[in-house]
Amino acid sequence: MDWVIWLIWIVKGFFLAMFLLVGFAYLTWYERRALARIQVRVGPNRAGPFGLLQPIADAVKLIFKEELTPAKAYKIVFFLAPIITMVPSIIIAAVIPWGPQEPQVKLFGYTISLYVADINVGVLYLMSIASIAVYGIVLAGWSSNSKYAMLGGLRSTAQMISYEITLGLAFVTVILLAGSMRMLDIVEAQRSWWFVVIQPVGAAVFLIAVLAEVNRAPFDMPEAEQELTAGYHAEYSGMKFALFFMAEYQKMIVVSAIAATVFFGGYLGPFVHRWPLLGPIYMLIKIIILLFGMIWVRATWPRVRYDRLMAFGWKVMLPLALAIVFITGFGILLAQELGDPIYLTVIPAASIVAGVIAVIMVNRALTRKRILSYEPR
Amino acid sequence: MHEYIAIAVLIGLATLIALIAIVLGELFGPKKKSAVKSMPYESGMDPYGEGTRRMPVHFYLIAVLFILFDIEVVFFLPWAVVFRKLGLFGLIEMIIFIAILLVGYVYAWKKGALEWE
Numbered sequence: 001m002d003w004v005i006w007l008i009w010i011v012k013g014f015f016l017a018m019f020l021l022v023g024f025a026y027l028t029w030y031e032r033r034a035l036a037r038i039q040v041r042v043g044p045n046r047a048g049p050f051g052l053l054q055p056i057a058d059a060v061k062l063i064f065k066e067e068l069t070p071a072k073a074y075k076i077v078f079f080l081a082p083i084i085t086m087v088p089s090i091i092i093a094a095v096i097p098w099g100p101q102e103p104q105v106k107l108f109g110y111t112i113s114l115y116v117a118d119i120n121v122g123v124l125y126l127m128s129i130a131s132i133a134v135y136g137i138v139l140a141g142w143s144s145n146s147k148y149a150m151l152g153g154l155r156s157t158a159q160m161i162s163y164e165i166t167l168g169l170a171f172v173t174v175i176l177l178a179g180s181m182r183m184l185d186i187v188e189a190q191r192s193w194w195f196v197v198i199q200p201v202g203a204a205v206f207l208i209a210v211l212a213e214v215n216r217a218p219f220d221m222p223e224a225e226q227e228l229t230a231g232y233h234a235e236y237s238g239m240k241f242a243l244f245f246m247a248e249y250q251k252m253i254v255v256s257a258i259a260a261t262v263f264f265g266g267y268l269g270p271f272v273h274r275w276p277l278l279g280p281i282y283m284l285i286k287i288i289i290l291l292f293g294m295i296w297v298r299a300t301w302p303r304v305r306y307d308r309l310m311a312f313g314w315k316v317m318l319p320l321a322l323a324i325v326f327i328t329g330f331g332i333l334l335a336q337e338l339g340d341p342i343y344l345t346v347i348p349a350a351s352i353v354a355g356v357i358a359v360i361m362v363n364r365a366l367t368r369k370r371i372l373s374y375e376p377r
Numbered sequence: 378m379h380e381y382i383a384i385a386v387l388i389g390l391a392t393l394i395a396l397i398a399i400v401l402g403e404l405f406g407p408k409k410k411s412a413v414k415s416m417p418y419e420s421g422m423d424p425y426g427e428g429t430r431r432m433p434v435h436f437y438l439i440a441v442l443f444i445l446f447d448i449e450v451v452f453f454l455p456w457a458v459v460f461r462k463l464g465l466f467g468l469i470e471m472i473i474f475i476a477i478l479l480v481g482y483v484y485a486w487k488k489g490a491l492e493w494e
Contacts, residue, residue: 005379006386013387017394066406067399071415083395090391094384116387117380124454142429146417150429154436161443168450175457234418239402243395307493310439314491318446318482322475325453329460329468336461 004110012116017090024249025055031295038299065238070144073235077143082236082243085136089250092129095122096257097184099267099279114267114279115183122183123171126258130167130213133251134160137232140244144235152231155306156215162313163212163219169321170206173199173328174262187266194265198344201351202324203263205317207293210259212313214251217298219309252294253287260286312362320358324351438490449478 029044029051036043044051069078099105099114106112119125134157141153175181177198178189189195196203212219233244260266264286267279304312331347417424452474460467485491 009383009386010390013383013390016387017390021394063401063405064407065402066408067402068414070417071412072417079399082399083392086395087388087391090394091384091387094387117383119380119384127450144417145427145429146424147419147430149417150432154432158436158439161447162439165443165446165450168447169453172450172453172457175454176460179458179461181454181458238406239398242402243398246398310493311491314442315486326468326472326475329471332460333465333468336464 008110008112009116012112013094016093016116020090020093020250020253021246023253024246025059027249027253027291028058028245029055030291031298034292034295035299038296059242062239062242067238067240068235070146070235072145074143074145077139078235079240081136081140081143082240082247083136084139085133085247086243086250088129088132088136089247089254092126092251093254093257095119095125095183096254096261097187097266097279098283099276100188100273101184102273103276105276114276118182118184120180120182122186123175123181123262127164127168127171131164133247134164136247140236141232144232146235148230148234149232152234156232159215159219159309159313160213162310163209163317166205166313166317166321167209167213169318169325170202170209171262172325173202176325176328176332183261183266186262187268190265190268194263194268196263198347199263199324199328199351200348201320201355202328203259204355205321205324206263207259207290209317209321210255211294211297212309214248214255216252216294218301218304220303252291256287256290256294257283259290264290316358316362320354323354327351327354435493442485442490445478445481449475 032054033043033051044054047053047057069075094116095118097115097118101113101118104111105114137160138153138157141149141151141156144150174186174195177195178186180186180189211217233241236244260283266286267283269278269282272278272282327350328347331344331350334346335341335343419425453471456463456467456471463470
């Protein structure tokens with residue numbers, strides 16, 4: 001019996017890791033195809049049908065590339081940094097539930113739960129593992145002993161830690177609404193209404209913060225090719241570079257899964273409580289839609305200037321996130337004291353007002369700056 | 378407790394995958410070292426001075442502010458879990474806590490800690 005539990009853990013972990021690896025490979029293909037379509041190109045279509053073998057060709061190419069270590073690099077840290085970046089991007093997915101607990105899924109007489117770990121501090125786990133990813137990047141930038149890498153690492157770190165606060169506050173609104181940090185409880189709390197309906201601004205704040213957290217366009221300053229060549233992984237080549245690339249795309253998949261879980265109802269969908277194996281399918285659909293959103297954003301918006309990026313994080317997102325936390329708390333309290341859930345509608349109404357105020361403030365600040373910059377100094 | 382062992386197993390698997398990837402690259406990649414190749418990349422110029430030189434103090438400032446506000450978020454988490462039990466008392470208490478913190482935030486803003494040149 002004991003070895004069966006170990007086997008289940010290993011097989012489930014293996015499946016999750018393989019899902020993320022294959023997902024990473026095909027996400028690169030998906031992104032290139034989608035971007036190409038948006039820019040009226042065709043995209044990779046030579047290797048295999050629809051270019052479906054392109055990721056394999058890329059992987060083989062990267063395996064046969066030379067691994068360079070700069071002479072002045074700090075060798076051990078230089079070797080460890082890609083691993084430290086890549087490992088959190090897989091293990092963060094451990095607490096995401098892929099299907100409901102009831103009814104149970106039976107396989108060979110054993111109950112298989114559709115998650116790797118069900119810990120009662122799920123959200124805390126997500127936040128702490130997300131913070132570890134910063135270490136890999138700052139160590140990569142520092143250990144390369146190169147100016148571009150150093151600057152990229154610094155910028156990346158400053159940006160990630162700035163938006164982490166906003167991310168944490170967006171998580172707090174979810175915890176307030178669900179009354180629990182356990183991921184399964186959070187999903188089950190959305191059975192009547194998804195949290196994106198109750199707290200639309202919270203979801204928007206979450207999605208923006210997540211874009212900055214995974215260094216995606218329009219917040220991809222650390223990798224700004226035109227000024228920093230490649231940022232923190234400028235000195236990396238071959239499979240070590242592939243690990244950074246892998247970490248970035250796996251993080252995209254994982255944050256989409258997290259966003260789907262905490263705001264878009266996770267595995268919930270029609271009939272999921274009769275056939276629990278529908279759960280992973282609903283999850284996958286939601287993840288793919290959210291990923292397309294990320295790619296669409298990259299195709300649409302230009303890169304944000306670094307000072308504006310930081311100012312946006314500290315002066316707009318942080319107060320807005322704080323405001324919606326208190327609006328959510330107030331709405332829940334109102335519904336609880338007056339004993340009628342209809343008062344929960346205060347939350348979306350007041351948060352949208354707060355969001356509109358934030359947008360107007362940003363607009364005004366930008367317009368004023370534009371007028372000023374045209375005047376001679 | 379079992380759940381954490383499952384996570385530990387996953388950490389082991391993830392590390393294994395990363396190591397396999399690096400070992401594959403080391404095995405199959407060519408190894409033709411040269412002095413020029415192992416120079417740090419600086420857009421084709423000869424590198425000048427150390428790579429890890431002094432950095433703007435502003436990054437430290439951001440880091441310190443981050444610690445302050447991240448601890449605040451950590452305070453928020455248990456509060457949010459038991460919020461329904463605390464009721465109005467909890468909300469008012471948190472508003473007071475944040476008001477004190479906001480004084481520091483406004484001070485940092487007015488001092489220009491959030492500005493970048």
